Amino acid sequence: MTVTPFIVKLLTGALPLFGSGLSNKQTHGNLDSSSWQNLPKFLPGSPLIHGYPWGLLQYKPDIVNEPLPNTGVTRRYNFEITPGKLSPDGYEKEMLLINGQYPGPLIEANWGDWIEITVTNSLESINEGTAMHWHGLRQYQTQFADGVPGVGQCPIAPGSNHTYRFRADHVGSSWYHSHYSAQLSSGLVGPMVFYGPRSVPYDIDLGPVLLSDWFHPYYETLVAGIVGNGTNFKPAFSNNNLINGKMNYDCSLVRDGTPCVSNAGVSKFQFKRGKDHLLRVVNTGSAGLQFFTIDEHEMTVISNDYIPIKPYKTNSLTLGVGQRSDVIVHGKTGVDANRAYWMRSNLSVNCALTMQPHGLAAIYYDEEDFAANKIPKSKPGPLINAKMPCQNAPLNTTIPITRIPAPPADKVVTIQVLDHLNATGHPEYLLNNQTGRVNYNKPLLRFAKQANFTELSNPEWNVLNTGDSKVVRLVWENRKVDPSDPNFFNLTFAHPMHLHGHDYQVLSFGPGEWDGTIINGANPMRRDTAILPPNGHLVMQFTTDNPGIWPVHCHVAWHVSAGFLMEILERPQELAKQRNVEKALSETCVAWDRWSNQNVVDQIDSGLRRFMERP
Numbered sequence: 001m002t003v004t005p006f007i008v009k010l011l012t013g014a015l016p017l018f019g020s021g022l023s024n025k026q027t028h029g030n031l032d033s034s035s036w037q038n039l040p041k042f043l044p045g046s047p048l049i050h051g052y053p054w055g056l057l058q059y060k061p062d063i064v065n066e067p068l069p070n071t072g073v074t075r076r077y078n079f080e081i082t083p084g085k086l087s088p089d090g091y092e093k094e095m096l097l098i099n100g101q102y103p104g105p106l107i108e109a110n111w112g113d114w115i116e117i118t119v120t121n122s123l124e125s126i127n128e129g130t131a132m133h134w135h136g137l138r139q140y141q142t143q144f145a146d147g148v149p150g151v152g153q154c155p156i157a158p159g160s161n162h163t164y165r166f167r168a169d170h171v172g173s174s175w176y177h178s179h180y181s182a183q184l185s186s187g188l189v190g191p192m193v194f195y196g197p198r199s200v201p202y203d204i205d206l207g208p209v210l211l212s213d214w215f216h217p218y219y220e221t222l223v224a225g226i227v228g229n230g231t232n233f234k235p236a237f238s239n240n241n242l243i244n245g246k247m248n249y250d251c252s253l254v255r256d257g258t259p260c261v262s263n264a265g266v267s268k269f270q271f272k273r274g275k276d277h278l279l280r281v282v283n284t285g286s287a288g289l290q291f292f293t294i295d296e297h298e299m300t301v302i303s304n305d306y307i308p309i310k311p312y313k314t315n316s317l318t319l320g321v322g323q324r325s326d327v328i329v330h331g332k333t334g335v336d337a338n339r340a341y342w343m344r345s346n347l348s349v350n351c352a353l354t355m356q357p358h359g360l361a362a363i364y365y366d367e368e369d370f371a372a373n374k375i376p377k378s379k380p381g382p383l384i385n386a387k388m389p390c391q392n393a394p395l396n397t398t399i400p401i402t403r404i405p406a407p408p409a410d411k412v413v414t415i416q417v418l419d420h421l422n423a424t425g426h427p428e429y430l431l432n433n434q435t436g437r438v439n440y441n442k443p444l445l446r447f448a449k450q451a452n453f454t455e456l457s458n459p460e461w462n463v464l465n466t467g468d469s470k471v472v473r474l475v476w477e478n479r480k481v482d483p484s485d486p487n488f489f490n491l492t493f494a495h496p497m498h499l500h501g502h503d504y505q506v507l508s509f510g511p512g513e514w515d516g517t518i519i520n521g522a523n524p525m526r527r528d529t530a531i532l533p534p535n536g537h538l539v540m541q542f543t544t545d546n547p548g549i550w551p552v553h554c555h556v557a558w559h560v561s562a563g564f565l566m567e568i569l570e571r572p573q574e575l576a577k578q579r580n581v582e583k584a585l586s587e588t589c590v591a592w593d594r595w596s597n598q599n600v601v602d603q604i605d606s607g608l609r610r611f612m613e614r615p
């Protein structure tokens, strides 16, 4: 079987407009994204030691038992999830909203604070569960707050609420999103910022810059197509590409009468002459690989995911879904600061299925130009998307500041990834011949806590028990398909691989099989998401310092829906001693079990991956 890999339809209109064809209420509901810009150095609320809530403590992520500041503060948030209609790019879309807005509210905390978020599921009218994941945190001894349904919790039942309580155990930029099927694609995403010691100074924190490929159909329709067989199979092409939830759309493409306005507007940023601006760039999309550039400006990358790195200069960032880069952009001076510039995010045309890959936002120096919506006339740099490889920056350019050598591994597992059609012709991802799945009523953390290895060995759960291993190495092989086999797709994708509960060391990635060479063995790159390139390999390694049963999966929503998922059972003997696990699970499972007894959950996808036929 072959799939046309991409169809690119460029915006046909002239220069994008800034119009306000629609009100902010119609495009983004209750969102006030201007409140994201000009963030503080930290939040008030705890005593300052040497001027900071964290005192002299240094941020050394992923050192075992890294001490966290005891700030004595809990930051509280309430999220209400509702169905709603908004038109972020001008096209009216059936969405899922947090507190009536898209993107969701900014979560902020100081390093070491506790965070308590009560999520209320008000999806009674559409009968859906939900669950929220806080991307990239360690969740040491709080795996039940990690937000993965069928693993660390049951879904939050319609009409009930659940309070997540966890520690701000990292410093930097990230996002949260629903981990329930592909709900994130319908709007359940938002930014997170954790203030703490920074490795490089800057003047102005311009806050999150969220890059989102944008799909107009509701996520269930998309998932049904992705896991469909025969003529029901339908790959998902993104319709647009948003920066902080905004971009224009060419409404002449709309054929079905959906309300659409072509000048919804793009995001705007205010730069200051000669100042250093921090941008927290996050790929909050569903599937596509993004190339991020700023016309006529260089960027200095200071961290990837939550890991500070030795600063390096670049013209472009490559970010797979879930990945982040904090960059500093030096403001222009002289006549160059009299102009406006485009910020661009281009979806990869080789590693994304997209009908409109170009995302734009405007940068102003002059406040009057900002107010007047002056259209930038800047030109993009020399990079050409078609030639950009579907992989992260070379590992020898990204060097963590806190040095941790790669220890020898005492468990090495090679995992072959195949995209395959199963016996009934449905696409499935196979990891060493096994597709992953979860059951919302049977969170695996419960079986892990009970040391129920019989249940955990059910092949569908795809559990890798690493026992007492201290250092685990996973060698991912994104296989070239066998063109003579009619059951395999003749196409491999780039997969942003996310491991929960850890920053892992990236020992190698590249084309073909791994030749055993470790890049920067004395101090390899660490992060929580890295790209497994097409027809290539990715070698990740982590220290088992976080007892739990942690998902590792591709962060392309459609791929995890098709089973690209496994669980790492880490130090089960120690996990069995953790307290409060069953109590925490019952907080969601009692209501979910009751609800699912009275409602049909027809799970045709993996669960993270899940599909429900509306009764």
Ligand SMILES: *[C@@H]1O[C@H](CO)[C@@H](O)[C@H](O)[C@H]1NC(C)=O
Pocket (backbone or CB within 6 Å): 078, 118, 120, 160, 161, 162
């Ligand atoms: C959560 O649900 C409980 C039980 O129904 C209720 O008492 C509480 O007020 C709810 N919390 C919020 C924030 O809605």
Ligand SMILES: *[C@@H]1O[C@H](CO)[C@@H](O)[C@H](O)[C@H]1NC(C)=O
Pocket (backbone or CB within 6 Å): 229, 230, 231, 424, 425
């Ligand atoms: C699609 O799958 C269903 C079962 O899930 C099966 O009955 C049907 O024959 C399949 N159709 C095709 C065209 O393979």
Ligand SMILES: *[C@@H]1O[C@H](CO)[C@@H](O)[C@H](O)[C@H]1NC(C)=O
Pocket (backbone or CB within 6 Å): 291, 293, 316, 344, 345, 346, 358, 380, 381, 382, 383, 384, 385, 386, 388
């Ligand atoms: C991004 O797209 C623009 C067209 O909007 C193009 O001119 C530019 O070269 C692209 N940049 C990259 C990195 O591909």
Ligand SMILES: *[C@@H]1O[C@H](CO)[C@@H](O)[C@H](O)[C@H]1NC(C)=O
Pocket (backbone or CB within 6 Å): 394, 396, 397
């Ligand atoms: C990284 O390695 C490549 C070859 O693999 C080499 O061309 C490049 O110069 C190296 N860069 C640095 C910063 O060492």
Ligand SMILES: *[C@@H]1O[C@H](CO)[C@@H](O)[C@H](O)[C@H]1NC(C)=O
Pocket (backbone or CB within 6 Å): 227, 422, 423, 424, 425, 426, 427, 428, 604, 605, 606
């Ligand atoms: C094939 O995959 C589909 C979708 O995940 C699933 O519903 C079906 O049961 C699978 N068929 C077989 C024979 O495993």
Ligand SMILES: *[C@@H]1O[C@H](CO)[C@@H](O)[C@H](O)[C@H]1NC(C)=O
Pocket (backbone or CB within 6 Å): 416, 432, 433
């Ligand atoms: C997968 O199964 C096939 C036969 O069905 C076997 O030849 C192959 O070795 C298996 N691959 C792995 C990685 O287990």
Ligand SMILES: *[C@@H]1O[C@H](CO)[C@@H](O)[C@H](O)[C@H]1NC(C)=O
Pocket (backbone or CB within 6 Å): 450, 452, 454, 455
């Ligand atoms: C393991 O879990 C299964 C499914 O819930 C249950 O039937 C079985 O009794 C459990 N076994 C043990 C040893 O707890």
Ligand SMILES: *[C@@H]1O[C@H](CO)[C@@H](O)[C@H](O)[C@H]1NC(C)=O
Pocket (backbone or CB within 6 Å): 002, 483, 484, 490
């Ligand atoms: C598979 O793709 C290769 C190029 O990567 C092409 O040469 C070959 O003809 C394709 N095979 C099929 C069956 O489509």
Ligand SMILES: [Cu+2]
Pocket (backbone or CB within 6 Å): 493, 494, 495, 496, 554, 555, 556, 559, 560, 564
């Ligand atoms: Cu993938």
